[in-house]
Amino acid sequence: MGIGDDLMRGLGLSDPVIRLGVTGLSRAGKTVFITSLVANLLDRGRMHGLRAAADGAIKAAWLQPQPNDTIPRFEYERHLAAMTGPDPHWPEGTRHVSELRLSLRVQPRGMIAGLRGQQALHLDIIDYPGEWLLDLRLMDKTYRQWSDEVLERMAGRPGADAFAAALRGIGPDTPFTETAAQELAGAYTAHLHAAREAGWSDCTPGRFLMPGEMAGSPALTFAPLPEGFAQGPIHAEFRRRFEAYKARVVKPFFRNHFARLDRQVVLMDVLGAIHAGPRAVEDMRRAMADILGAFRPGRAGWLSQILGSRRVERILFAATKADHLHQSQHGRLTNITSAMLREARDRADFAGARTEAMSIASLRCTTEEIIHRDGEDLPAVRGTLMDGRQAAFYPGELPLNPAELLTPARQGAAEWLGADYEIMDFAPAPNTLREGDGPPHIRLDRAAEFLIGDRI
Ligand SMILES: Nc1nc2c(ncn2[C@@H]2O[C@H](COP(=O)(O)OP(=O)(O)O)[C@@H](O)[C@H]2O)c(=O)[nH]1
Ligand SMILES: [Mg+2]
Numbered sequence: 365m366g367i368g369d370d371l372m373r374g375l376g377l378s379d380p381v382i383r384l385g386v387t388g389l390s391r392a393g394k395t396v397f398i399t400s401l402v403a404n405l406l407d408r409g410r411m412h413g414l415r416a417a418a419d420g421a422i423k424a425a426w427l428q429p430q431p432n433d434t435i436p437r438f439e440y441e442r443h444l445a446a447m448t449g450p451d452p453h454w455p456e457g458t459r460h461v462s463e464l465r466l467s468l469r470v471q472p473r474g475m476i477a478g479l480r481g482q483q484a485l486h487l488d489i490i491d492y493p494g495e496w497l498l499d500l501r502l503m504d505k506t507y508r509q510w511s512d513e514v515l516e517r518m519a520g521r522p523g524a525d526a527f528a529a530a531l532r533g534i535g536p537d538t539p540f541t542e543t544a545a546q547e548l549a550g551a552y553t554a555h556l557h558a559a560r561e562a563g564w565s566d567c568t569p570g571r572f573l574m575p576g577e578m579a580g581s582p583a584l585t586f587a588p589l590p591e592g593f594a595q596g597p598i599h600a601e602f603r604r605r606f607e608a609y610k611a612r613v614v615k616p617f618f619r620n621h622f623a624r625l626d627r628q629v630v631l632m633d634v635l636g637a638i639h640a641g642p643r644a645v646e647d648m649r650r651a652m653a654d655i656l657g658a659f660r661p662g663r664a665g666w667l668s669q670i671l672g673s674r675r676v677e678r679i680l681f682a683a684t685k686a687d688h689l690h691q692s693q694h695g696r697l698t699n700i701t702s703a704m705l706r707e708a709r710d711r712a713d714f715a716g717a718r719t720e721a722m723s724i725a726s727l728r729c730t731t732e733e734i735i736h737r738d739g740e741d742l743p744a745v746r747g748t749l750m751d752g753r754q755a756a757f758y759p760g761e762l763p764l765n766p767a768e769l770l771t772p773a774r775q776g777a778a779e780w781l782g783a784d785y786e787i788m789d790f791a792p793a794p795n796t797l798r799e800g801d802g803p804p805h806i807r808l809d810r811a812a813e814f815l816i817g818d819r820i
């Protein structure tokens with residue numbers, strides 16, 4: 365962007381900018397989070413937990429043309445219309461990086477407040493898939509190491525058989541053809557999608573799941589091969605493509621997007637994982653540890669080079685969709701989230717970032733209710749289901765001690781013992797917006813306070 369553009373918009377070049385990254389695995393709730401955060405920053409009636417909103421320091425908020433000419437704009441208006449329109453529904457999934465700029469006019473507080481006039485502050489929000497962070501661990505691997513790892517963990521996951529069948533169609537000496545490559549890559553990608561759908565998080569290469577404009581390109585057309593193929597022509601070409609993927613897909617993402625973030629929120633569908641069972645919980649714990657590796661500079665030489673002295677200063681881990689639970693259980697959900705991140709957080713803290721865990725709902729779809737079942741009073745929630753029916757719902761009681769979930773998960777248990785955790789697909793509640801209020805949420809204001817409150 366040229367200097368001229370800025371002047372035309374009448375903004376000072378020195379206006380501070382906060383770059384907030386929003387990430388999480390697919391379906392974690394990124395789109396809903398950004399949409400609701402922006403709506404609630406534009407209309408701040410429900411943002412009492414954000415100090416600058418409560419005390420009136422934020423004088424005005426408005427959307428700007430986003431400054432990066434080469435990144436799609438986050439489709440805020442369309443997503444908001446979906447969620448809060450006359451027929452409320454969830455926004456459709458997005459499969460690429462997008463960005464939005466929200467600008468605030470702020471009255472500085474304190475001693476110097478009288479001396480300085482109001483200031484503009486830009487919040488650039490960057491939505492990117494957590495799957496892309498998982499690719500970081502490909503960087504210090506060879507094609508051979510990566511192949512061995514993914515082939516080993518593939519067994520028993522959905523789509524593994526179809527991929528094995530595709531492998532049987534070639535031998536070590538089969539000459540390389542694009543058709544053969546596409547067939548193998550197709551079967552491998554189908555496996556990744558099926559595994560992802562079934563709740564597995566560690567699905568690499570991440571861009572295979574969200575190829576965007578790179579779909580069909582050679583850098584995205586390879587697959588792991590067994591050791592026995594190592595001397596053959598297909599193996600040689602796949603090894604080359606794997607290196608191209610690292611150099612042309614993974615590195616540029618870290619350089620162009622990741623390296624420029626100041627603050628980060630990592631959204632986690634912890635309830636979804638608990639519902640899916642111990643394996644999904646353990647898999648999420650590991651994926652989060654890997655994701656956090658990206659925030660621990662020094663791990664890979666090239667990354668610390670790209671980062672220079674820049675650091676993400678604050679990282680929020682937010683367990684989303686907390687409106688599935690009665691508030692009496694929110695503390696437990698937060699503790700489970702914290703415990704799940706324990707090791708990874710210790711490392712990120714060490715790198716100087718402040719971290720916090722929280723349970724939130726970006727768009728609250730339920731009200732609380734006590735239901736009576738078998739002579740018991742159960743703290744439940746009530747909402748509208750996707751088919752329009754109303755239902756009260758008790759998801760089960762999360763344990764007070766997170767180890768009750770995390771220990772069996774680590775030990776490879778196949779299911780929870782003596783407990784069941786349900787989850788429901790609620791639709792966004794029909795619109796009851798009041799003038800000056802954003803969409804209903806749970807603790808989105810506290811999330812905003814942690815992420816940007818100190819800079820306003
Ligand atoms: N009840 C409830 N469901 C949510 C909330 N946020 C997200 N969801 C659900 O999670 C799905 C995925 O959210 P989305 O923002 O599209 O995830 P993304 O893939 O990370 O962008 C949505 O379609 C909703 O079904 C929330 O605050 N409350
Ligand atoms: Mg999305």
